[in-house]
Amino acid sequence: MKLITKPHSSQRRLIEILRVINAAEKPIGARAISDELSSRGYEVGERAVRYNLKIMDELGFTKKEGYSGRVLTPLGRRELSDALVDDRVGFVNARIEEYMYRSSFDPGSENNRVVVNTSLLDKRDSERALAAMKAVFDAGFAVSRRVLIQDEGEEMGGAAVPRGFLGISTVCSITVDGMLLRGGIPVNTTFAGVVDVREGSLYQFTDLLAYAGSSLDPIRVLMSRKAARITGAVKTGNGGLLANLREIPVAAIGQARELLEMAKGAGIDGVMRISEPGEPNMGCPVGAGKVGIALCAGVNAVLAAEELGAEIRTTPISSIQEYGRMKELR
Amino acid sequence: MKLITKPHSSQRRLIEILRVINAAEKPIGARAISDELSSRGYEVGERAVRYNLKIMDELGFTKKEGYSGRVLTPLGRRELSDALVDDRVGFVNARIEEYMYRSSFDPGSENNRVVVNTSLLDKRDSERALAAMKAVFDAGFAVSRRVLIQDEGEEMGGAAVPRGFLGISTVCSITVDGMLLRGGIPVNTTFAGVVDVREGSLYQFTDLLAYAGSSLDPIRVLMSRKAARITGAVKTGNGGLLANLREIPVAAIGQARELLEMAKGAGIDGVMRISEPGEPNMGCPVGAGKVGIALCAGVNAVLAAEELGAEIRTTPISSIQEYGRMKELR
Numbered sequence: 165m166k167l168i169t170k171p172h173s174s175q176r177r178l179i180e181i182l183r184v185i186n187a188a189e190k191p192i193g194a195r196a197i198s199d200e201l202s203s204r205g206y207e208v209g210e211r212a213v214r215y216n217l218k219i220m221d222e223l224g225f226t227k228k229e230g231y232s233g234r235v236l237t238p239l240g241r242r243e244l245s246d247a248l249v250d251d252r253v254g255f256v257n258a259r260i261e262e263y264m265y266r267s268s269f270d271p272g273s274e275n276n277r278v279v280v281n282t283s284l285l286d287k288r289d290s291e292r293a294l295a296a297m298k299a300v301f302d303a304g305f306a307v308s309r310r311v312l313i314q315d316e317g318e319e320m321g322g323a324a325v326p327r328g329f330l331g332i333s334t335v336c337s338i339t340v341d342g343m344l345l346r347g348g349i350p351v352n353t354t355f356a357g358v359v360d361v362r363e364g365s366l367y368q369f370t371d372l373l374a375y376a377g378s379s380l381d382p383i384r385v386l387m388s389r390k391a392a393r394i395t396g397a398v399k400t401g402n403g404g405l406l407a408n409l410r411e412i413p414v415a416a417i418g419q420a421r422e423l424l425e426m427a428k429g430a431g432i433d434g435v436m437r438i439s440e441p442g443e444p445n446m447g448c449p450v451g452a453g454k455v456g457i458a459l460c461a462g463v464n465a466v467l468a469a470e471e472l473g474a475e476i477r478t479t480p481i482s483s484i485q486e487y488g489r490m491k492e493l494r
Numbered sequence: 495m496k497l498i499t500k501p502h503s504s505q506r507r508l509i510e511i512l513r514v515i516n517a518a519e520k521p522i523g524a525r526a527i528s529d530e531l532s533s534r535g536y537e538v539g540e541r542a543v544r545y546n547l548k549i550m551d552e553l554g555f556t557k558k559e560g561y562s563g564r565v566l567t568p569l570g571r572r573e574l575s576d577a578l579v580d581d582r583v584g585f586v587n588a589r590i591e592e593y594m595y596r597s598s599f600d601p602g603s604e605n606n607r608v609v610v611n612t613s614l615l616d617k618r619d620s621e622r623a624l625a626a627m628k629a630v631f632d633a634g635f636a637v638s639r640r641v642l643i644q645d646e647g648e649e650m651g652g653a654a655v656p657r658g659f660l661g662i663s664t665v666c667s668i669t670v671d672g673m674l675l676r677g678g679i680p681v682n683t684t685f686a687g688v689v690d691v692r693e694g695s696l697y698q699f700t701d702l703l704a705y706a707g708s709s710l711d712p713i714r715v716l717m718s719r720k721a722a723r724i725t726g727a728v729k730t731g732n733g734g735l736l737a738n739l740r741e742i743p744v745a746a747i748g749q750a751r752e753l754l755e756m757a758k759g760a761g762i763d764g765v766m767r768i769s770e771p772g773e774p775n776m777g778c779p780v781g782a783g784k785v786g787i788a789l790c791a792g793v794n795a796v797l798a799a800e801e802l803g804a805e806i807r808t809t810p811i812s813s814i815q816e817y818g819r820m821k822e823l824r
Contacts, residue, residue, distance in 0.1 A: 176772060204744060206771060258783030261680040262743040268678075348598075348676045350591040376706070413592040414534060441536060442506065453588030 180206055181216055182236065182244045185226060189323040191233025256381050259481060260338055260353050266484050267342035271426035276487035278432075279342065280312070280333040282321040283466045286475035287328055293469035293476060296395070297334075298493055300465040303398045305405050307434035307462040308335035310490035321483040332476075333485050336462040337434055340427065341410055347423050349416040355448050356382035356408040358391050359436065359458070364401035366436055368447035383408065383461055383480050394468040406461035407436055411454040414441040420457070431492070434460040510536055511546055512566065512574045515556060519653045521563025586711045589811060590668055590683050596814050597672035601756035606817035608762075609672065610642070610663040612651040613796045616805035617658055623799035623806060626725070627664075628823055630795040633728045635735050637764035637792040638665035640820035651813040662806075663815050666792040667764055670757065671740055677753050679746040685778050686712035686738040688721050689766060689788070694731035696766055698777035705738075713738065713791055713810050724798040736791035737766055741784040744771040750787070761822070764790040 184200045185192055192200075194213040201208045208216075217234055220226040225240030236244070268277045285293050301309040312333040314320050320331035341351045353375050360367040371391060373382035386392065386406055396403030412420055417438070424435055436458040439445035443456075450456035466478050514530045515522055522530075524543040531538045538546075547564055550556040555570030566574070598607045615623050631639045642663040644650050650661035671681045683705050690697040701721060703712035716722065716736055726733025742750055747768070754765055769775035769786040780786035796808050 204771070255782045258743065258781055262745050262783060264680055265678060265743050265746050345675070345680060346678045348595060350594055350675060350681070352682075413588065413595050415592050416595050441534070451588055452585045453592060 177206065177208060178216060178220060179244065180204065181208075181213065181220070182225060182240055185234055185236050186241065186244055187322070191229040191235050193232045193234070197234075256378050257353065257375050259381075260341070260375070263336075263338050263481055263484070264342040264345050264351070267339055268346065269339050269343045269427070269430075269432065269487065270346065271343070271423065271430040271432075274488065276430075277484050278308075278339040278487045278490075279336040279481060280321075280483055280485040280490075281336050281463050281466070281478055281480045282482040283332040283334070283476050283478040284325065285330045285332055285466075285469070287316075287330055289469075289474035289476070290330055292472060293466075293474035294493065296469040296472050296474070297465040299398045300394060300468045301493060304433070305394065305397060305460050306334065306465045307337050307339065307460060308432045308490075309492040309494065310335060310431055310487065311493045312485060312490045321479065332466065333482075333490065334462050334465055335432060335487075335490070336481055337408060337459040338481055339432060339462075340424070340434065340459060343423055343427060343432075344410075344412060344416075344420055347419055349412050349420060351410050351412055353408060353410045354451075354456075356386060356406065356461070357448065358386065358404040359407045359446060361397040361401065361403050361405060366405075366446065369407070369445075370404065372448055381480060383463065387463065387467065387478070387480070392464070392467055393471075394464050395471045398468060405436075405464055406467065407458050408461060409445055409448050409450075409456050409458050411451055411456055414453055414455055417441075417455045420455075424457075434462070436460060507536065507538060508546060508550060509574065510534065511538075511543065511550070512555060512570055515564055515566050516571065516574055517652075521559040521565050523562045523564070527564075586708050587683065587705050589711075590671070590705070593666075593668050593811055593814070594672040594675050594681070597669055598676065599669050599673045599757070599760075599762065599817065600676065601673070601753065601760040601762075604818065606760075607814050608638075608817045608820075609666040609668040609811060610651075610813055610815040610820075611666050611793050611796070611808055611810045612812040613662040613664070613806050613808040614655065615660045615662055615796075615799070617646075617660055619799070619804035619806070620660055622802060623796075623804035624823065626799040626802050626804070627795040629728050630724060630798045631823060634763070635724065635727060635790050636664065636795045637667050637669065637790060638762045638820075639822040639824065640665060640761055640817065641823045642815060642820045651809065662796065663812075663820065664792050664795055665762060665817075665820070666811055667738060667789040668811055669762060669792075670754070670764065670789060673753055673757060673762075674740075674742060674746075674750055677749055679742050679750055681740050681742055683738060683740045684781075684786075686716060686736065686791070687778065688716065688734040689737045689776060691727040691731065691733050691735060696735075696776065699737070699775075700734065702778055711810060713793065717793065717797065717808065717810070722794070722797050723801075724794050725801045728798060735766075735794055736797065737788050738791060739775055739778050739780075739786050739788050741781055741786055744783055744785055747771075747785045750785075754787075764792070766790060 198210045198213045226234045229235045263279045267279045314331035325331035344351045355372045357369040357372040392406045393403035439456040442452045445456035528540040528543045556564045559565045593609045597609045644661035655661035674681045685702045687699040687702040722736045723733035766788040772782045775786035
């Protein structure tokens with residue numbers, strides 16, 4: 165049997181450094197890159213980073229900007245997106261599991277850390293955007309009413325909110341998966357898709373994208389395809405919501421229901437439907453021995469604002485936020 | 495996009511009933527079948543079971559035996575093994591996750607429940623079989639020295655140990671996965687295979703079978719193929735061990751190492767090698783953003799006994815056992 169060959173580790177290190185620089189959104193130096201690599205589990209000293217940066221400058225992937233900071237060149241960005249697609253297979257699931265692990269939502273505790281999606285909203289559009297978000301919360305089509313609104317200059321998801329914008333964090337449904345996991349329940353995110361809403365009722369999934377093996381986040385893909393029709397679902401009862409499905413063992417369903425009920429009391433919900441064991445959930449397949457739980461995507465609220473023409477850019481599964489800092493939008 | 499069509503639920507219910515009867519190993523009545531279905535998450539009342547049994551008697555899948563008990567006919571057994579392979583896709587992972595969820599190994603606690611493999615050993619072979627198992631434990635090629643040895647007539651894994659046999663329970667590596675899960679770490683069992691041992695050192699995986707999507711347990715397949723050479727590994731330092739690999743997020747590796755160290759102190763180990771982030775583990779691929787942990791299969795000890803000609807039949811991932819009842823075999 166032939167094993168899948170993995171890229172050589174020095175090549176992987178270069179790619180990881182490109183990733184760090186790309187994620188930084190402002191010029192970043194060797195020390196900060198080394199720290200960030202360490203937090204991702206790659207121990208590469210500052211000196212080794214400096215050596216690798218020199219190579220990448222020569223290759224034309226990076227260039228100096230300001231005092232010893234590095235940014236990616238267009239060539240570096242292309243290298244990053246093309247290189248090692250093999251390396252990114254399954255990366256979405258890895259990212260989700262990392263955030264499940266790093267979050268800590270316990271309905272009985274005060275000290276909760278949740279997974280958030282972050283959005284940058286043009287201040288000029290803030291009134292109608294927040295009104296659209298409220299309407300989605302009222303309809304129960306998101307995960308939580310709680311949001312964190314930050315002004316320009318404040319730090320959101322590792323970068324400052326730019327001038328003229330508001331930063332908005334909304335609770336991501338991965339928070340619920342993290343809660344189930346902390347209860348000792350094995351959770352697998354399997355599909356994302358669009359759930360048809362007809363005459364005010366959830367109907368069934370129309371399109372589905374699998375998480376397993378994907379290198380792109382299915383929710384991001386559906387967002388960029390503008391596959392949802394949130395405003396219709398809210399205003400006329402006919403539309404489509406982004407949603408995703410996770411599977412848990414049949415044996416864990418009792419405990420899961422209790423946890424979901426407690427979470428609801430703490431302001432986190434978004435449950436659309438829980439399937440019978442092994443039965444499809446609104447048309448979405450569920451494995452044998454498993455129960456499928458469909459949740460609204462946390463981004464539905466900001467997508468509604470976007471549908472109404474607000475200038476808003478959203479990064480799903482963006483960072484971890486103190487739940488206590490987030491306030492209900494009413 | 496076309497959804498995978500799932501079998502109709504009434505058909506699934508019939509198959510579940512066949513499964514329960516098959517697992518019972520003695521004639522079983524409608525009330526007991528209904529209870530067992532309920533514990534698997536299928537709510538089917540006693541009356542509905544009775545109705546379904548009548549249908550299956552007519553189809554020739556089941557027949558009465560004794561006072562209202564049912565057993566499978568050869569036709570029923572064939573139906574069960576052929577039917578709904580679609581239904582069993584991913585079933586191994588579902589079973590593993592169920593046992594991870596039901597186990598509760600916490601190195602700091604006294605009240606531990608572990609996942610065990612159960613074996614039936616012909617009493618006439620017990621001396622050399624137990625000697626072979628000890629040698630595997632001494633070499634560190636299993637998960638734990640602790641075993642539960644039961645005499646004929648005692649209940650093991652839901653059935654009585656037959657006359658002339660000993661029942662032997664050994665700790666299954668899924669116990670370790672359950673421990674990581676309870677620590678809030680997402681765990682995915684990805685591959686099982688044979689690890690080559692050369693001159694006393696672990697070399698690399700020779701063959702691999704994937705858990706994802708399999709309807710057969712990879713460890714069982716490797717056992718029935720007699721793919722291991724445990725005795726060689728123990729006696730001459732050259733052979734092959736059954737092993738499996740699980741992935742955890744890179745961010746969780748520090749906590750995982752602590753838990754593994756504590757487990758070792760409590761008599762549960764079996765760690766072969768922990769990979770670097772995203773790097774192959776002894777040739778077995780590991781996903782981006784993940785660390786791969788290779789553990790010895792818990793069945794290696796009983797396989798060594800089998801290799802030496804002992805009459806021993808083993809069921810991996812068979813049941814949950816109180817760890818406190820198990821004693822070190824020295």
